[in-house]
Structures are given as structure tokens and as C-alpha cells.
Amino acid sequence: MHIFYFHKYNRLRTYVGQQMNKKKRMVAYRKGNTEQLDAKRRKWSVFVLFSAIFICLVSTGIGGCGWKKTGVEKLRDLDYTVVGEAELPEELKTEIEARKAEDFKMTYLLDDALYIVHGFGMQETGGYSIQVQALYLAENAIYFETDLIGPENGAKVEKCVSYPYIVVKTERLTENVVFE
Known part of the structure; x- marks a missing residue:
């Protein structure tokens, strides 16, 4: 140049x-x-x-x-039982009835147990089931993961409205519950 x-x-x-x-x-x-x-x-x-x-x-x-892992570190799995409607405390039953039309998540602490509730709101048909994927104690909270499983294709289902929800009873812990 x-x-x-x-x-x-x-x-x-x-x-x-x-x-x-x-x-x-x-x-x-x-x-x-x-x-x-x-x-x-x-x-x-x-x-x-x-x-x-x-x-x-x-x-x-x-x-x-060098940073700490951002994932949740599980301390231990929690033992639980799925509670039927007949075994629920009356106060919890009325609270579920009031909220069942919408998707809701709640906990209920009793003297000896912690009840964890996840409702999936109004569904057009019956035949739904709910599966607990995980319930464990982490460093700072209790983690509760559920899946709503719809009716199988081709299966006969009732043509009436349903309100699927699950209630799980576990040991009494005061940590916050994280719904996943």
C-alpha cells in the first residue's frame, strides 16, 4: 500500500x-x-x-x-402413605372441598403428621390417576413431585366432571414444602 x-x-x-x-x-x-x-x-x-x-x-x-452446585441435594427419602377421603381430618376435608375446582397445593400440620395435598382442578372426564414421583427431604425444604395421568386412549371413561387430588401423610416436619 x-x-x-x-x-x-x-x-x-x-x-x-x-x-x-x-x-x-x-x-x-x-x-x-x-x-x-x-x-x-x-x-x-x-x-x-x-x-x-x-x-x-x-x-x-x-x-x-469453583461454585457450589445449584441442584437440590437430597438428604433422605420420606416415608409416606396416600390417605383416602374417609381418613382425612374434617378441617382438611372442608378446605379441599373449597379449593378443588382450581389447581391447588397445600399442607396441613397435625399433632403427629404432616399432610401434603395437591389438587389438579376440574377435569372434563373421570379416569384420572395421580402418581407420586418423589417425596424427599433436602437441606432447606421438603420436595414433593406428582404427575397427573390421564385416561388411557380407547378406555371407557365417565363423561362426568372430576376433581382429582392426592393427599399424602408423612412424618411431622416443619420445613417448607416445594411442589414440583
């Missing part, structure tokens, strides 16, 4: 591929010949940008290695 600049004696000279000293750069800049200077600035800007991105990636990668 040829750079034309004016020497101090006003003679036009060509500068090919060598470093210009500061004085010559200033002469080139004043005379409007900024192509080489702009190219250097662009190269420097790209270098700085990629260096900053690299430093950010490396620092987050290194910092991420």
Missing part, C-alpha cells in the same frame, strides 16, 4: 510499507491521508474487542468451576 505524504520541503513522496514516525504521521493526517491510520485503528479495536471477550470467557469459566 502506497502512502503519499508531503515532506518538509513540499515534495510529494511515496512511503511504502514502513513505519511512519510521529512527524510523518501527523503530516499524513493533516493532509487528509488517513487510510493507513484508520486501518491501524480498526485492527487495534478488533484486537482489543477479541481480547476483552476472551478474558470474559476465561474468567467466567474459571469462576464457574
